[in-house]
Amino acid sequence: MSNLVLGDLGVIAALCCASAAVLTLGASLALRDEGLAKLGRALVWGVLIGAVIAFVALERALITRDFTVEYVANNGSTRTAALFNFATAWAALEGSILLWGLVLAGYLVMMAWRFGRQGEVRQTSWALVCALVPAVFFFALMVGPADPFRAFAAPPGFDGPGPNPLLQDNPLMVVHPPMLYLGYVGFTVPFAFAMASLITSGGDERWVAATRRWSLWAWGFLTAGIVLGAWWSYDTLGWGGYWAWDPVENVSFLPWLTATAYLHSSMLQERRGMLRVWNISLVSATFALTILGTFITRSGIIDSVHSFTTSGIGPALLGFFGLVAAAVVVLVGLRGDRLRSPGRVDSALSREGTFLANNLLFAAFALVVLLGTVFPLIVEAVNGRRISVGAPYFTRMTMPVGLALLFLMAAAPALPWRAASAEVASRRLLGPAWTGAAALGLALGLGARGLAPLLAFTLGGFAAGAAGRQLILAARRQGLRGLLGRANGGMVVHIGVVIVAVAFAASSAYLQQAELALSVGETRQFAGHELRFVGTETLTRPEREELRALVEVDGRCCAEPAVSRYSLRGQVVGHPATLSSPLRDVQLAVVRLPDQTDGTLVLRAVRQPLVVWLWVGGAVMLGGVLLAAFPGRRRRLPTDPTSAEAVVRRRQGGEPDLEAAAGTMRAGRRAGDWLDDGHDDGWAAGGRLAGRRADD
Amino acid sequence: MRARRLSWAALAVGVVVMLTYGSLAAGGDRSDSQRAAHIARSLRCPQCAGESVADSNVTVAVEMRADIARRVDDGESDEEILAFFAARYGEAVLLTPPGRGFAALVWIIPVIVGVTAAAALGLAFWRWRAPPEAAQPATMREDQTPREEEALDA
Numbered sequence: 123m124s125n126l127v128l129g130d131l132g133v134i135a136a137l138c139c140a141s142a143a144v145l146t147l148g149a150s151l152a153l154r155d156e157g158l159a160k161l162g163r164a165l166v167w168g169v170l171i172g173a174v175i176a177f178v179a180l181e182r183a184l185i186t187r188d189f190t191v192e193y194v195a196n197n198g199s200t201r202t203a204a205l206f207n208f209a210t211a212w213a214a215l216e217g218s219i220l221l222w223g224l225v226l227a228g229y230l231v232m233m234a235w236r237f238g239r240q241g242e243v244r245q246t247s248w249a250l251v252c253a254l255v256p257a258v259f260f261f262a263l264m265v266g267p268a269d270p271f272r273a274f275a276a277p278p279g280f281d282g283p284g285p286n287p288l289l290q291d292n293p294l295m296v297v298h299p300p301m302l303y304l305g306y307v308g309f310t311v312p313f314a315f316a317m318a319s320l321i322t323s324g325g326d327e328r329w330v331a332a333t334r335r336w337s338l339w340a341w342g343f344l345t346a347g348i349v350l351g352a353w354w355s356y357d358t359l360g361w362g363g364y365w366a367w368d369p370v371e372n373v374s375f376l377p378w379l380t381a382t383a384y385l386h387s388s389m390l391q392e393r394r395g396m397l398r399v400w401n402i403s404l405v406s407a408t409f410a411l412t413i414l415g416t417f418i419t420r421s422g423i424i425d426s427v428h429s430f431t432t433s434g435i436g437p438a439l440l441g442f443f444g445l446v447a448a449a450v451v452v453l454v455g456l457r458g459d460r461l462r463s464p465g466r467v468d469s470a471l472s473r474e475g476t477f478l479a480n481n482l483l484f485a486a487f488a489l490v491v492l493l494g495t496v497f498p499l500i501v502e503a504v505n506g507r508r509i510s511v512g513a514p515y516f517t518r519m520t521m522p523v524g525l526a527l528l529f530l531m532a533a534a535p536a537l538p539w540r541a542a543s544a545e546v547a548s549r550r551l552l553g554p555a556w557t558g559a560a561a562l563g564l565a566l567g568l569g570a571r572g573l574a575p576l577l578a579f580t581l582g583g584f585a586a587g588a589a590g591r592q593l594i595l596a597a598r599r600q601g602l603r604g605l606l607g608r609a610n611g612g613m614v615v616h617i618g619v620v621i622v623a624v625a626f627a628a629s630s631a632y633l634q635q636a637e638l639a640l641s642v643g644e645t646r647q648f649a650g651h652e653l654r655f656v657g658t659e660t661l662t663r664p665e666r667e668e669l670r671a672l673v674e675v676d677g678r679c680c681a682e683p684a685v686s687r688y689s690l691r692g693q694v695v696g697h698p699a700t701l702s703s704p705l706r707d708v709q710l711a712v713v714r715l716p717d718q719t720d721g722t723l724v725l726r727a728v729r730q731p732l733v734v735w736l737w738v739g740g741a742v743m744l745g746g747v748l749l750a751a752f753p754g755r756r757r758r759l760p761t762d763p764t765s766a767e768a769v770v771r772r773r774q775g776g777e778p779d780l781e782a783a784a785g786t787m788r789a790g791r792r793a794g795d796w797l798d799d800g801h802d803d804g805w806a807a808g809g810r811l812a813g814r815r816a817d818d
Numbered sequence: 819m820r821a822r823r824l825s826w827a828a829l830a831v832g833v834v835v836m837l838t839y840g841s842l843a844a845g846g847d848r849s850d851s852q853r854a855a856h857i858a859r860s861l862r863c864p865q866c867a868g869e870s871v872a873d874s875n876v877t878v879a880v881e882m883r884a885d886i887a888r889r890v891d892d893g894e895s896d897e898e899i900l901a902f903f904a905a906r907y908g909e910a911v912l913l914t915p916p917g918r919g920f921a922a923l924v925w926i927i928p929v930i931v932g933v934t935a936a937a938a939l940g941l942a943f944w945r946w947r948a949p950p951e952a953a954q955p956a957t958m959r960e961d962q963t964p965r966e967e968e969a970l971d972a
Contacts, residue, residue, distance in 0.1 A: 359873065368868050424868075470943040482939055486932045497915065497924045509921050512870065512913025514860045519928060552825060559829055562836050573841035580833060635855050635872070637883065696875065713875055726875075 125188050129179035129271035133220075136172025136227065137261035139165045144254045147247045159247045163234040166227075166250065169257055173227040176220055180211050180270055189276035193217060199284035201665035201689070206290035212299045213285035215420055215435065216270035221300065222416075223260045225307040230257060233311055241332070248318035253310050259442050267435045284665060287688045287695045294354040302347030302374060306412040308340025309381060313409035316402045320453045327395055330388045334608075335751055337388070337405075341381050342747035348374055349622075349740030356733070357700065364736060365626070367516040369424040372495045373415030376488055380408040383484035386477050389608075393539065394474065398461045399454060400481070406450040407488075413443045423499065469541035476534035483527050490519045517630075521574055528581035528623060531616050532558070532588045550591070557587030570628070578627035586620045589613040611750025618746055621739030629707075629730040637713060639722045640673075649729040651708060652676050658716065658723075665689060668697070669715055671723050675701060675708065683710040683725065707733040854890045857899055858883050860914055864907045 143165035150158030183191040184198050184207055197214045198207065212218045230253055237246040264270060289295050312333040319329035351374065356364035365371060384404040390396045418424055421436030454461070467474040494511045501509050536550035561583025565576060592613045596604030604610060638646045640655035647653075656672040656679065666688045672680040681699035688695065698711035707730050714724035848856070858872035863879040871882045882903070889899045903911050915924050 363873055366868075366870070366873065466946045467943065468946065470940075475943065478939055478942075482932075482935050486928060486935070489931060490928045493924055493927060497921075498910075501921050505920055507919075507921065508908060508910040509915050510862050510910045510913050511915045511924060512860070512862060514914040515924070519925075548822060548826065552822060552829075555826070555829055559833050559836075562833060562840075566836055566840050571840050571843050573837065576837055576840045580837070636851060711875070713880060 125179045125183035125186075125191055126271050126273055129176050129183070129191070132172045132174070132176030132179060133261060133264045133269075133271065134172070136169045136176065136223065137258065137265060139168030139172055140254050140257040140261055143169065144251055144258060147251050147254070151244060151247050151251075156243055159243050160238075162247065162250065163238045166230045166234040166254070169254075169261075170227040170231045172261075173220075173224040176264070176270070177211070177224050180217060180220060181208065184208070184210050187282075189280050189282060190274055191270075192272040192274035193270050195274040195276060195280065195282050197282065197285050199282040199665065201281075202284045202290055203665070205293065205296060206285065209289070209296045209299075210285045212303075213289045213295070216264070216268045218299065218303075219260060219263055219268045219435075220270050221303055222307060223257065223264060225300075225303045226253070226257050226260060226310060229307060229311055230254065233314070237332070244322050245315070245318050245329075248321050249311075249314040252314035252317040256310055256442075259438075263435055263438060267438060284688070287666070287686065287693045288358065290665070291686075291695055291697070292354050292358055294350055294357075298347060298350040298354055301343050301350060305340050305342075305344025305347050306377065306415070308336065308343055309377060309405070309408045309412060311336040311340070312384075312405045316405045317449070317453065320402060320457050326398075327391055330391050330401065334388065334392075337381065337385060338747060338751055341378070341385060342744055342751075344374075344378050344381065345740065345743055345747070348378060349737065349743075353737055353740075357698070358696075359698075364629075364733070367494070367513045369495050370419050372491050372516075373411070373418050376415060376491055376495075377408045377411040379484050379488040379491065380404050380411060383481045383488075384408060386484075387481045390474055390477050394466075396466070396474070397481075399458070402450070402454060402461075404481075406446070410443055410446045410450070411492075413439060413446060417443060418495070424495070471537060471544070471547060472541050473534060473537050473539045476530050476537055480527070480530050480534065483523050483530065487520060487523045487527075490523070491516065494519070524623065525574075525577055525581055528578065528585050528620070531585035531619065532581065535588045535592045535613060535616070551588070553591055554584050554587030557590070558582075558584030561586075570632070572631055575627045575631040579624060582620045582624045582627075586617055589616040589620070605749055606752040608750045611746050611748070611752070614746030614749055615743050616746075618739045618741070618743030621735050621742060623739075625732040625735035625739060628732040629736070633728065633730050635726065635728045638725045638727060640725065641722050642716070648727045649708075651727075651729070653710075653725070653727065655723050655725075656680055666695075669712075671712055671715065671725070673699070673710055673725065675710075681710050683712045685712050685715060702734050704734055706731045850890050851887075853896065854883070854887045857886050857890070857896055860900065860912065861886075861903055862911050862913050864911055870913060 143162045146158050146165060147162035149155070150162055180191075180193065182188070183194045185204075187194065187198055187200050189195045189198070193214065193216050197210050197217070202210065210217070212221045230250065233246075233253060234250060237249070284290060312329070315329040315333045319326065351371070352364040355366075355371075381404075384401060387397050387401055387404060391398060391401050417436060417439035420439065423436065467478065469475060494515055497511050498509055501507050532554055533547075533551065536554065537547060558580045562576060562580040565579040570576060570579065590613075593605060593610055596610045596613075598604075605614065634649045636648050638648060638653065640646055640653070642655055642657055645652055645654040652675070654674040656674055659670050659672065661668040661670065661684075666686040668684050668686045670682045670684040672682055675681050681701055683699040684697040686695045686697060687693075696711055698709050701708045701710075709728045709730075711726045711728075712723070713726050714722075716723050855872060859870050861871040861882065863869050863871050863874040863876060863882070865876050865878050866874045869879075871879045871886070873879075886899060889902070894902075900912060909916070915921050917925060
C-alpha cells in the first residue's frame with residue numbers, strides 16, 4: 123500500500139477512534155453504563171494503532187525517499203545520512219504534530235490500561251475524555267492544516283532539499299525533540315485527572331496522589347529535553363550559548379517552572395488538603411503553556427534561532443489554548459465552593475511555609491519569563507512601537523528570584539512539617555550554613571569576584587549542604603535504600619539543581635570572549651591559552667562540503683572548528699570546536715575562513731568555566747527523578763493530613779478532633795478504593811491515621 | 819546552645835566580610851574588550867532571528883562588533899554607543915526594554931505582582947498563627963534523635 127494511503131488511513135483511524143471514544147465514554151457517563159466505558163477504553167487502543175500506522179508510513183516514506191509524499195519532498199533528500207533521515211520525521215511542522223499525536227496516544231493507552239483496572243470508573247472515564255479532546259484536536263490538525271500526507275507530483279529524477287541543515291548536524295536531533303514531547307504531552311495526564319476530579323467530585327485529593335508519578339515522569343522528560351536542548355545549542359551555535367532566553371527556549375521553560383511549582387505544592391494538598399484551586403491552576407497552566415509554547419514556536423509570530431517552521435496552524439493552536447483556559451476557569455468557577463481547603467499552615471517556619479514561598483517564587487519566575495516573551499507583541503499591538511525584550515532583561519529580573527529559590531532549597535528540607543521553633547531551625551541549618559560559607563571561601567580562593575555569582579555559590583553550597591544532610595540522615599537510618607522515595611530522591615534532584623545553578627552562574631559571569639585574526643603559522647594569546655593556526659582542510663560529503671580550520675591549542679593539535687556548506691539549500695552552518703575540561707571549556711568558532719584574497723582566519727574564542735557541570739547537574743537531576751519514582755519506605759508513624767491542632771489537642775489530653783478524623787478516614791478510604799498506588803506518601807498515612815483513631 | 823549561637827555569629831561575620839571583599843575587589847574598571855562584549859550582548863542583530871550581535875556571525879553583526887570596538891576605543895560611553903545603534907537601526911535593536919512609557923510595564927508588572935503576592939502570603943501567615951496554647955507542643959525538643967526527627971519530618 124502506498125505510504126500516502128497508509129498514512130491517511132492511520133490519521134483518519136486515530137481521529138475516528140478518538141472521537142468515537144469521546145462519544146462512547148460520554149454516553150457511558152450519561153447512562154452510567156460500565157459496558158460502554160469499557161468499549162470507550164478499548165477504542166483508545168485504536169487511537170494508538172492509527173497513530174503508529176501513520177508514523178510508520180511517514181518513516182517508511184522518508185526511508186524509501188518516497189517523494190510522492192509532499193513532506194518527504196520538502197524535507198527529505200537522498201543525501202541525508204540515515205540517522206538524520208530517520209529524525210526528519212520531526213524536523214518540520216507536520217511530522218512533529220504527528221509525533222505529538224503518537225506520544226499522546228501512547229499516554230492515553232497507558233492511562234486506560236492503568237486506571238481501567240483499578241481506578242474509579244467515572245473518574246477514569248472523565249479523565250480519558252479530557253485527554254482525548256486534545257487528541258481529537260491534534261489528529262484533526264493532521265487532517266486539515268498540518269497534514270503530513272499531502273500528495274506531491276514528483277518529476278522524474280526529483281530530489282528533496284533535505285531537512286534544515288541545523289537539524290542534520292547533531293545526533294541530539296534524534297533524542298531532544300522526542301524527550302521534549304514526552305515531557306510536554308505527559309502533563310496531559312495530570313491535567314485530565316484534575317479536570318475529571320473537578321467535574322465528578324469537586325476537587326479532592328485523590329487525583330493528586332493518583333497522578334503523582336505521571337507528573338514526575340513528565341517533569342523528568344521535560345527536564346531531560348531542556349538540558350539536551352541546551353547542550354545541542356551549546357555545541358552547534360558556537361558562542362558559548364547554551365541558554366540565551368530565546369522565545370523558543372523560554373516557552374519550553376515555562377511549563378517546567380509551573381510543573382516544578384506543582385511538584386512541591388501537590389505535597390501540601392496530599393498531606394494537608396490545602397491549595398486545591400492553586401494546584402488545579404498550576405496543572406492547567408502547565409498544560410495550557412505547552413499548547414501556547416507550540417503556538418509561539420510554530421506560528422512564527424516571534425523571531426527565534428530555534429524556530430524552523432512557520433505555518434498556518436497558529437490560529438487553531440491559539441483557539442485551542444483559549445478553549446482550555448476558558449474550560450478551566452469555568453470549571454473552577456462552578457466548583458469553587460467545593461474547593462475550599464480545610465487545611466491551614468500553622469507557622470511560616472515550617473515545610474508548608476517554605477513550600478508556599480517556593481510557589482510564589484516559581485509563579486513570579488514564570489510571570490517574568492512569560493511577560494518578557496510576549497511583551498514585544500503586546501507593545502506593538504498597543505502603540506505600534508517595536509521593542510525587544512532580551513537576555514539583559516531576563517537576567518536582571520530572574521536573578522533575585524533564582525537566588526531566593528536557592529535559599530529556600532537550603533531552608534525547606536531542614537524544616538519539619540507543621541511548625542518549627544527557631545531553635546530547631548538553627549540546629550539543623552548550622553551545618554549546611556557552614557557548607558555555604560565554605561563554598562564562598564573556595565570560590566574567593568579560586569579568584570571568583572562579583573556579588574551576584576558569589577551569592578549564588580554561597581546559597582548553592584548552603585542548599586547542597588541541606589540536601590546532603592537529609593541524604594546522610596536517610597542513609598544512616600536505612601542504608602542505600604533510604605535514598606529511594608520522593609523525599610530523598612527529591613534531595614538528589616536538589617543537588618542536581620544546585621550543580622546546574624552554580625555552573626550557570628559561573629559560566630555566564632566569567633565568560634571571556636574575543637575575536638582573533640590569524641594567518642597560517644601565527645600564534646595568538648587568548649585568556650591564558652595559546653592558539654596557533656596550522657592550516658585548513660576540506661572534506662566533501664554527499665550532502666555538504668565541510669571546511670575545517672586546524673588550530674593548535676596550548677601546543678596540542680588540533681581543534682577543528684569548521685563551516686559546512688549544504689549543497690541543495692545553500693545554507694552555511696558552523697561547527698564550533700569545544701575543548702572541555704572539568705574546570706573550563708574553550709570554544710572556537712570560525713567567523714571567516716581564509717580565501718585567495720585574504721589569507722587570515724578569523725576565529726571567535728569563548729572561554730567559560732564549569733560548563734561541563736551543566737550536563738552533569740542535569741544527569742544528577744534525572745537520577746533523582748528515578749530514585750523519587752521508586753516507592754520509598756512505608757511510614758511507620760502517621761502524619762496529620764489536615765492540621766496540627768488535632769494532634770496537639772490529643773497530646774494535651776483533650777478530645778480528639780472527631781470531625782477531622784472522620785474526614786481523613788473518608789479521604790483515606792476513597793483514595794484506597796481509587797488506586798492502590800503511591801503508598802509512600804500522602805493519603806496512605808492519612809488512612810492509617812484515621813484507622814488508628816477509629817480504634818481509639 | 820551558646821556555642822551554636824557563637825557559631826552562627828562567626829558564620830554571619832565571615833560571610834559578610836567575604837561577600838564585601840569579593841564584590842568590592844571586582845569593582846575595578848572593566849577592560850575595553852569586556853565592555854565591547856557587554857554592549858554587543860545587549861544589542862539585537864538586525865538581520866538574525868533572535869540572536870544578539872555578540873552571538874551572530876552574519877556580516878552585519880561582525881561589522882557592528884568592529885564598530886563597537888572602535889567606539890569603545892574612542893572613549894564613547896556605553897549609553898552613547900547604544901543610543902547610536904538605536905538611532906541607526908531602530909529601538910528594537912536594544913535587547914533591554916525601555917524604562918519609559920507603556921513599555922516600562924514589563925519592568926513594573928512583575929515587581930508589583932511579586933510584592934503584592936508576598937504581602938498577601940505574609941498576611942496569610944499572620945492570620946494563620948496558631949493560638950498560643952497550641953503552638954507549644956508542636957515544636958520539637960532540643961535533644962531529639964535523628965529517628966524522632968525523621969518521624970516528625972516525613
